[in-house]
Amino acid sequence: MENNENQHLNILLFSGDYDKCLAAFILANGAREKGMTVTIFCAFWGLLILRDPERLSLEDKGAYEKMFASFTPAEAEKLPLSKMNMAGIGKSMLINMMDQKDTPHLRDFLEGARKKGVRFCACKLSLEIMGFKTEELLPDIEVIDVYAYLEDAAHAGIQLFI
Numbered sequence: 636m637e638n639n640e641n642q643h644l645n646i647l648l649f650s651g652d653y654d655k656c657l658a659a660f661i662l663a664n665g666a667r668e669k670g671m672t673v674t675i676f677c678a679f680w681g682l683l684i685l686r687d688p689e690r691l692s693l694e695d696k697g698a699y700e701k702m703f704a705s706f707t708p709a710e711a712e713k714l715p716l717s718k719m720n721m722a723g724i725g726k727s728m729l730i731n732m733m734d735q736k737d738t739p740h741l742r743d744f745l746e747g748a749r750k751k752g753v754r755f756c757a758c759k760l761s762l763e764i765m766g767f768k769t770e771e772l773l774p775d776i777e778v779i780d781v782y783a784y785l786e787d788a789a790h791a792g793i794q795l796f797i
Contacts, residue, residue: 643674644791644795645676645793646673646676647784647788648797651708653726654718656711656745663675673748674753675756677758679758679764690771692770697766712742716729755775756779757769758779758784762778
C-alpha cells in the first residue's frame with residue numbers, strides 16, 4: 636500500500652442507484668488501499684446505502700415518513716440501477732454478469748470500505764426531511780451538518796459528487 640496519508644478523498648453521495656453507489660465504493664476502497672483518507676457524505680437518496688434493514692422502524696413517523704420508509708429500498712442490494720433497470724431485469728442481468736466475473740457485490744464493497752476505515756457521514760438535514768432516524772442507520776455512522784461537510788471537503792485533494 637502506498638503512503639498517501641496527506642491525501643484526502645471526499646465523496647458526496649447523492650444517488651441511491653446501485654451502479655452509482657458501486658462506483659463510489661470502488662473509488663473509496665481504492666483510495667484507502669493507496670493510503671488516502673476517505674469521507675463519504677450521504678445526502679438524500681445516498682442515505683439509502685446507510686440503512687440497516689434490521690433496525691428500520693415505522694414508529695414515531697408521520698404519514699409521509701412512513702411512505703418513504705416503506706417504498707424505499709431497505710438495504711444496498713435492493714437499490715435499482717440508474718439506467719436499464721427494466722423493473723429489476725436489468726439489475727438481475729448486471730448481478731449475473733458480476734457473478735460470472737467473480738466481482739464483489741455492492742454490499743461487499745460497502746463492508747470493505749467500513750473495514751478499511753472510510754468515514755461515513757449522514758446529512759443531518761436530509762435525515763430529517765426524509766424521516767429516517769439515526770437509530771435506523773448502520774453502526775458508527777456520523778450525522779453531521781453541512782458546515783462539517785464543507786470543512787471536510789475544503790481539506791480534500793479530490794472531491795466527487797455522485
